[in-house]
Amino acid sequence: MSPKTIVITGASSGIGKALALHYAAQGAMLGLIGRNKERLDAVAAECRAGGAKDVKTGVIDVRTRAELMSWIADLDRDAPVDLLFANAGVTGGTTAEGAFEPNELSLALIETNVLGAFNSVHAILPAMIARGHGQIALIGSLAGFVPLADSPSYCASKSAIMAYGLALGDALHPRGIKVSVVCPGFVETPMSNSVASTKPFQISADDAARRIARSLERGQTIIAFPFPLAFAARLGQFLPGSLRRWLLPPFRIRTEASG
Numbered sequence: 001m002s003p004k005t006i007v008i009t010g011a012s013s014g015i016g017k018a019l020a021l022h023y024a025a026q027g028a029m030l031g032l033i034g035r036n037k038e039r040l041d042a043v044a045a046e047c048r049a050g051g052a053k054d055v056k057t058g059v060i061d062v063r064t065r066a067e068l069m070s071w072i073a074d075l076d077r078d079a080p081v082d083l084l085f086a087n088a089g090v091t092g093g094t095t096a097e098g099a100f101e102p103n104e105l106s107l108a109l110i111e112t113n114v115l116g117a118f119n120s121v122h123a124i125l126p127a128m129i130a131r132g133h134g135q136i137a138l139i140g141s142l143a144g145f146v147p148l149a150d151s152p153s154y155c156a157s158k159s160a161i162m163a164y165g166l167a168l169g170d171a172l173h174p175r176g177i178k179v180s181v182v183c184p185g186f187v188e189t190p191m192s193n194s195v196a197s198t199k200p201f202q203i204s205a206d207d208a209a210r211r212i213a214r215s216l217e218r219g220q221t222i223i224a225f226p227f228p229l230a231f232a233a234r235l236g237q238f239l240p241g242s243l244r245r246w247l248l249p250p251f252r253i254r255t256e257a258s259g
């Protein structure tokens with residue numbers, strides 16, 4: 001059954017926007033969260049025009065726990081949430097000038113990608129537990145499998161999401177709640193455009209949204225794609241450091257911090 005009410009954090013751009021449009025076309029009720037009001041309103045308008053039953057927008061930073069919790073709880077009272085996407089994220093790493101990632105960036109990455117996801121999950125968890133029903137999709141990354149020398153904090157944030165999601169899924173399974181960790185490779189979005197690197201097997205955000213929705217319908221726990229890169233990333237985990245460093249040069253990246 002298609003989910004009826006869906007909350008998406010980071011819906012103003014990229015993968016979150018593509019997910020919003022995908023579910024709008026199925027007539028879903030959408031709760032869209034992001035910080036940029038103009039972009040969020042534009043996505044909401046596209047979703048309404050694209051068939052969404054209703055769209056509510058929350059101009060909220062996922063790091064502001066109290067505001068996020070109260071907005072999601074209000075929405076859930078009107079329309080019980082079936083599916084949450086904890087998608088909001090930022091990236092960064094070795095700078096365009098070649099400097100090692102700054103400490104401020106590491107902290108910002110963990111605050112948004114990890115603590116922001118925890119806040120999003122806890123905002124809906126009590127209601128889903130009470131109903132004995134619900135689905136949570138945490139947007140991780142293939143970078144959560146394989147350490148990348150140019151973005152240690154981003155990799156750490158996505159590894160944290162992987163560990164959290166798998167543990168959460170096991171804990172919530174007996175309570176009727178499914179948890180999936182989505183691990184995309186390169187998806188063409190403003191975030192991806194902020195990174196200068198080779199981007200093998202890059203896919204569009206619309207393609208990513210379709211793959212994610214299809215795999216969530218099947219209740220898949222780890223949704224990693226595209227296959228060749230997912231396979232390589234999972235293999236990369238087990239390589240000895242010397243071999244990993246030898247293979248590294250084509251995968252060096254330079255970033256403008258996104259978000």
Ligand SMILES: NC(=O)c1ccc[n+]([C@@H]2O[C@H](COP(=O)([O-])OP(=O)(O)OC[C@H]3O[C@@H](n4cnc5c(N)ncnc54)[C@H](OP(=O)(O)O)[C@@H]3O)[C@@H](O)[C@H]2O)c1
Nearest residue numbers: 010012013014015034035036061062088089186187189191
């Ligand atoms: N693109 C890729 O190749 C790729 C690959 C693997 C995983 N991912 C993951 O996919 C997710 C979406 O990334 P994307 O590529 O779609 O990037 P994007 O186009 O830059 O979108 C990021 C979204 O997150 C929102 N956001 C960032 N910080 C936020 C905050 N503190 N509070 C609320 N919203 C916030 C942004 O909206 P506002 O600026 O309006 O707040 C935006 O809507 C991220 O978790 C990313 O790590 C992306």
